[in-house]
Amino acid sequence: MKYLLIFALLLSSGCTLFDERVVVQHDNVYLAVLCPDPAKPAQITTRKVRPQVVEDKVGIFWVGITPQDYENLAINTQESIRYIKDLHGVVSYYRQCITDFNQAIEEKQQAADDLTQR
Numbered sequence: 001m002k003y004l005l006i007f008a009l010l011l012s013s014g015c016t017l018f019d020e021r022v023v024v025q026h027d028n029v030y031l032a033v034l035c036p037d038p039a040k041p042a043q044i045t046t047r048k049v050r051p052q053v054v055e056d057k058v059g060i061f062w063v064g065i066t067p068q069d070y071e072n073l074a075i076n077t078q079e080s081i082r083y084i085k086d087l088h089g090v091v092s093y094y095r096q097c098i099t100d101f102n103q104a105i106e107e108k109q110q111a112a113d114d115l116t117q118r
Helices: 002-013 067-117
Strands: 052-055 061-064
């Protein structure tokens, strides 16, 4: 009776009489992504735009700019667009570099899996 109680206690607690060890292996390897830094985009240089307030004969106020200020505004807009496109190129470069790196890692893992299956 005593042995039956001990055996029941061992079964209910998860202990066994046999040594069944499970070996768990994990190969978490963290590698640095090797992407050389691209050149930073040139800074934005803005030109001054001086809006002027004009009142007409009826008393309505209008905001206007001179032709030179309009040209400066157009140049500033183009500079902003250029800078955004350059930054988009940098982001695309990093995205492509990381994608290529991940593909290389997957190819190496596939090659290692093929060797272990043989």
